Amino acid sequence: LQDLSIMTKKEQKHIYDFVEHFSKVTVRISNYNESGEMVGRASGFLYQPSDRQIPIIITAGHKLLNVNSSFIETRVKKEGQTLIINTGKLNIFYNNNDVDYAFCELPADLYKKDIEAYKDVEFIAYKHQFIKAKENEAYGFAVINDYAEFVRNNTDDGYILPSYYCYEVYLELEKQEEHLNYFKLARPFQGHEFYEGASGAPIADPEGAITSILI
Numbered sequence: 001l002q003d004l005s006i007m008t009k010k011e012q013k014h015i016y017d018f019v020e021h022f023s024k025v026t027v028r029i030s031n032y033n034e035s036g037e038m039v040g041r042a043s044g045f046l047y048q049p050s051d052r053q054i055p056i057i058i059t060a061g062h063k064l065l066n067v068n069s070s071f072i073e074t075r076v077k078k079e080g081q082t083l084i085i086n087t088g089k090l091n092i093f094y095n096n097n098d099v100d101y102a103f104c105e106l107p108a109d110l111y112k113k114d115i116e117a118y119k120d121v122e123f124i125a126y127k128h129q130f131i132k133a134k135e136n137e138a139y140g141f142a143v144i145n146d147y148a149e150f151v152r153n154n155t156d157d158g159y160i161l162p163s164y165y166c167y168e169v170y171l172e173l174e175k176q177e178e179h180l181n182y183f184k185l186a187r188p189f190q191g192h193e194f195y196e197g198a199s200g201a202p203i204a205d206p207e208g209a210i211t212s213i214l215i
Helices: 009-025 108-117
Strands: 026-032 038-047 056-059 069-078 081-086 091-094 100-105 138-146 163-176 181-184 202-204 210-213
Touching: 009 026, 009 138, 009 163, 009 202, 026 056, 026 138, 038 069, 038 210, 181 210
Parallel strands: none
Antiparallel strands: 026 038, 026 069, 038 056, 056 100, 069 081, 091 100, 138 163, 138 202, 163 181, 202 210
């Protein structure tokens, strides 16, 4: 368990910077069924090894079962609505055992149209190599999540879903299999509701190199 009270200010700032950065690298994905009803949220990230390449969205496969369409939620709001970008048809790889991921290249026509329309959208695409997790190293992830219950908005008569940082740092590699990394938490488990919607978030080392996605 990491005791922040005995950390140096430099260590605390490093944690803050990591959480702040990866909460922007990580994107929220809203999933809908054939009837257009939202059936859940997941997380993921954009991978773009070349500036000339259309970004690839990578997420968890199990969150896409019985899903008809998925959209990336941006941080831009217009007329009270969150602007979203179509992910296109995701290729799902999931066997209920040790394979659990999905990806696709964002639709070129939709991507270009949306990016032009949403000039204020702040996307950070990952452009580096993926690494293999190793022992005696710290890892972490960070997602901006929503609380499950609405609260009254102080500025008007409406209600909002308050947001919070869903994150873990100082994750330690405990076991490694062909397709899975098992990490040990550095603090007590925060409860399933705390992590709801974080599946698919990238897990990275302190330098920001991605090694896994959260499932």
